[in-house]
Amino acid sequence: MPVIMYRxxxxxxxxxxxxxxxxxxxxxxxxxxxxxxxxxxxxLVQEFGETRVRDTAISEMAITGAAVGAAMAxxxxxxxxxxxxxMTLAMDQFVNQAAKNRYMFGGKTTVPMVLRTEGGxxxxxxxxxxxxxxxxxxxxxGIFVVMPATPYDAKGLLKTCxxxxxxxLFIEHKMLYNNKGEVPSEEYLxxxxxxxxxxxxxxxxxxxxxxxxxxxxxxxKKLAEEGISAEVIDLRCLKPLDIxxxxxxxxxxxRLVLASEAYKDGNFVCDVAMKVMESAFDYLDAPIERVxxxxxxxxxxxxxxxxxIPRTDKIVAAxxxxxxxx
Amino acid sequence: xxxxxxxxxxxxxxxxxxxDRWIKNEGDTVTTGxxxxxxxxxxxxxxxESYYRGTLLKILAPPGKELPVGSVIAVIGEKGEAxxxxxxxxxxxxxxxxxxxxxxxKAAAAAVAVAEAAPAVAAGRIFASPRARRLAAELLIRLExxxxxGPGGRIVEADVEAAAKAGRSARAVRASPLARKVAERExxxxxAVRGAGPGGKVMKEDVLRAARAPAAPAGPxxxxxxxxxxxxxxxxxxxxxxxxxxxxxxxxxxxxxxVTRLVALRSELNAKGDGRISFNDFVxxxxxxxxxxxxxxxxxxxxxxxxRRGEVHVGVAVGLEEGLIVPVVRDVxxxxxxxxxxxxxxxxxxxxxxxxxxxxxxxGCMTVSNxxxxxxxxxxxxxxxxxxxxxxxxxxxxxxxxxxxxIQVRKIMSLMLSADHRLxxxxxxxxxxxxxxxxxxxxxxxxx
Numbered sequence: 001m002p003v004i005m006y007r008x009x010x011x012x013x014x015x016x017x018x019x020x021x022x023x024x025x026x027x028x029x030x031x032x033x034x035x036x037x038x039x040x041x042x043x044l045v046q047e048f049g050e051t052r053v054r055d056t057a058i059s060e061m062a063i064t065g066a067a068v069g070a071a072m073a074x075x076x077x078x079x080x081x082x083x084x085x086x087m088t089l090a091m092d093q094f095v096n097q098a099a100k101n102r103y104m105f106g107g108k109t110t111v112p113m114v115l116r117t118e119g120g121x122x123x124x125x126x127x128x129x130x131x132x133x134x135x136x137x138x139x140x141x142g143i144f145v146v147m148p149a150t151p152y153d154a155k156g157l158l159k160t161c162x163x164x165x166x167x168x169l170f171i172e173h174k175m176l177y178n179n180k181g182e183v184p185s186e187e188y189l190x191x192x193x194x195x196x197x198x199x200x201x202x203x204x205x206x207x208x209x210x211x212x213x214x215x216x217x218x219x220x221k222k223l224a225e226e227g228i229s230a231e232v233i234d235l236r237c238l239k240p241l242d243i244x245x246x247x248x249x250x251x252x253x254x255r256l257v258l259a260s261e262a263y264k265d266g267n268f269v270c271d272v273a274m275k276v277m278e279s280a281f282d283y284l285d286a287p288i289e290r291v292x293x294x295x296x297x298x299x300x301x302x303x304x305x306x307x308x309i310p311r312t313d314k315i316v317a318a319x320x321x322x323x324x325x326x
Numbered sequence: 327x328x329x330x331x332x333x334x335x336x337x338x339x340x341x342x343x344x345x346d347r348w349i350k351n352e353g354d355t356v357t358t359g360x361x362x363x364x365x366x367x368x369x370x371x372x373x374x375e376s377y378y379r380g381t382l383l384k385i386l387a388p389p390g391k392e393l394p395v396g397s398v399i400a401v402i403g404e405k406g407e408a409x410x411x412x413x414x415x416x417x418x419x420x421x422x423x424x425x426x427x428x429x430x431x432k433a434a435a436a437a438v439a440v441a442e443a444a445p446a447v448a449a450g451r452i453f454a455s456p457r458a459r460r461l462a463a464e465l466l467i468r469l470e471x472x473x474x475x476g477p478g479g480r481i482v483e484a485d486v487e488a489a490a491k492a493g494r495s496a497r498a499v500r501a502s503p504l505a506r507k508v509a510e511r512e513x514x515x516x517x518a519v520r521g522a523g524p525g526g527k528v529m530k531e532d533v534l535r536a537a538r539a540p541a542a543p544a545g546p547x548x549x550x551x552x553x554x555x556x557x558x559x560x561x562x563x564x565x566x567x568x569x570x571x572x573x574x575x576x577x578x579x580x581x582x583x584x585v586t587r588l589v590a591l592r593s594e595l596n597a598k599g600d601g602r603i604s605f606n607d608f609v610x611x612x613x614x615x616x617x618x619x620x621x622x623x624x625x626x627x628x629x630x631x632x633x634r635r636g637e638v639h640v641g642v643a644v645g646l647e648e649g650l651i652v653p654v655v656r657d658v659x660x661x662x663x664x665x666x667x668x669x670x671x672x673x674x675x676x677x678x679x680x681x682x683x684x685x686x687x688x689x690g691c692m693t694v695s696n697x698x699x700x701x702x703x704x705x706x707x708x709x710x711x712x713x714x715x716x717x718x719x720x721x722x723x724x725x726x727x728x729x730x731x732x733i734q735v736r737k738i739m740s741l742m743l744s745a746d747h748r749l750x751x752x753x754x755x756x757x758x759x760x761x762x763x764x765x766x767x768x769x770x771x772x773x774x
Contacts, residue, residue, distance in 0.1 A: 282460045285455045
């Protein structure tokens with residue numbers, strides 16, 4: 001099976017969907033000639049031309065608003081916001097227009113658009129370029145939020161998102177772009193709302209997403225060395241959420257650790273924990289643990305950035321705490 | 327009226343107990359069934375119920391002091407009633423002689439029943455994870471009796487599982503006195519009844535509901551490969567039998583008794599009087615006579631030597647669904663056959679309904695065990711530790727024997743005597759068994 005990079009998987013998904021459906025087009029800052037800030041759209045303008053691969057002004061509001069309009073007019077735009085940190089400038093267009101127009105127009109319109117963006121820390125590019133803001137968008141009814149961690153998931157999920165008629169925020173992770181993984185050359189789709197169990201176990205469930213999902217897998221391996229059997233779940237989609245996968249696991253293990261790269265306060269995983277408590281309270285043998293980023297702007301100093309963002313050892317420690325081990 | 331609250335003997339081998347904590351305080355009004363205090367034996371934490379109604383006038387035993395069972399631990403009476411001097415003095419004497427503080431216990435390992443109360447419990451608040459609570463409810467385990475090993479002393483699932491493994495005792499089930507009576511009457515196992523009363527207490531309605539339920543197996547159905555937790559009884563039987571085989575050097579004597587006359591006499595006696603005399607009753611009387619006649623056999627191996635027993639108590643093994651218990655008929659040599667029979671029947675009945683007092687299943691000089699009703703021809707029984715011998719009886723069969731120069735059909739019962747060779751040498755054992763056989767073959771002599 002071919003082994004390709006996360007960013008190549010994304011590019012391939014875009015290319016395949018653009019070949020398949022002429023209504024699909026790409027727009028964003030530096031997506032055309034430059035090939036994308038993280039090279040995710042490399043080669044597309046050469047194949048599809050400047051009409052379908054459009055460089056935009058540096059205006060997230062314009063990019064998003066134009067995508068909303070194009071989608072309502074019958075196109076299937078895949079717009080890119082270079083850093084999720086800049087989604088702030090696109091909020092009204094995305095959260096109030098894209099998310100709500102179908103509802104507010106009584107179903108007379110749909111907004112089939114994908115907003116691709118990326119977030120996460122690890123490059124020491126500081127507070128405005130390193131955040132994880134998915135919680136804000138899960139909180140908006142009307143949009144889906146997808147966060148793949150592997151090349152395989154990125155391609156399969158992006159294709160599904162492009163074919164879906166809902167406005168979807170597709171959040172990539174800047175530290176994953178060059179990660180390699182097996183990706184079939186034959187076409188495949190991954191349905192929305194299905195988590196992936198990366199490792200089966202009996203003692204504790206560790207659920208997370210995006211880059212943290214990879215750290216959770218590492219944590220699972222470390223825990224196995226000391227005889228703790230962790231079940232590791234990669235959520236892949238925050239909305240729709242595969243809550244059943246988590247519940248089945250918690251009912252089995254009785255213990256849950258949730259890991260997320262977003263700030264601790266108001267983190268998306270708090271909602272997951274609450275859902276678990278609502279449905280599986282009697283199955284919990286220990287309080288649910290969350291491993292999140294510190295409640296401070298992401299530091300630029302490498303040492304501080306490493307401390308602020310959840311590391312594997314912190315996930316391991318949380319898992320051990322659920323088992324009553326210091 | 328002044329009533330003494332005695333430290334009960336809540337366990338077959340229990341000699342001392344420690345008051346863990348007083349639930350009722352001096353001055354509290356108490357009624358029958360109220361839990362007065364919790365006590366810890368060497369094996370379990372159990373509750374002491376009040377048998378009396380009134381005011382708890384005085385607590386005579388503080389928590390933490392190890393006392394012999396039978397000690398007076400409190401006095402119940404009318405508010406303001408004076409407590410007799412002799413009771414106070416007796417209590418004072420107890421406390422003085424008892425002396426030693428109870429040793430700190432580790433979490434129950436090889437013990438009977440459930441583990442001791444979690445030390446972190448304050449003002450009745452128990453910290454247990456939801457999963458632990460669920461499991462405890464399912465297994466009918468009281469969280470008060472589970473030691474928590476989670477953070478801050480929280481009870482977690484593993485702790486409840488450990489408590490379940492340590493076994494359950496019907497005594498540890500909280501039930502109203504009325505519920506216990508009804509359970510006995512209806513033949514309901516209290517340990518299997520889910521209580522809907524306060525704090526999970528089993529009330530009369532719960533017992534009646536369980537009695538009306540379609541006959542369920544004694545516990546949850548056992549899956550193949552599943553390890554079933556030991557009951558208190560099973561644990562004790564296992565320990566005693568293993569100890570017997572390990573420590574007692576036994577030999578076995580086989581004799582057949584001609585019980586033709588005995589069978590006839592028994593029918594005669596049962597036709598005449600009320601009450602049903604059983605074959606065992608005759609055997610018990612025969613054994614008692616032999617024990618009286620041969621003090622060497624009526625003895626016990628103790629540290630320091632051989633103790634001759636002055637009294638003659640004979641136990642009769644009773645099989646129960648979950649195990650075995652041996653109620654003891656005391657002073658058989660001083661009782662008539664009918665008396666022995668009535669007592670035996672009553673003891674067996676109460677053994678089945680788990681209402682035997684410790685006095686009634688301890689202290690035997692020998693045991694009689696009968697498996698004849700199952701068609702067993704003969705069998706070798708296991709000597710109960712503390713006794714010198716055990717007699718195993720087989721089925722009464724019509725057999726062809728050669729008697730007085732000719733062939734006859736006689737009723738024959740196998741007698742198999744197991745004897746502790748430390749106490750009873752071969753020749754002595756043989757004489758003993760011969761005496762029993764002769765007693766059974768001349769049964770009229772056993773009636774008085």
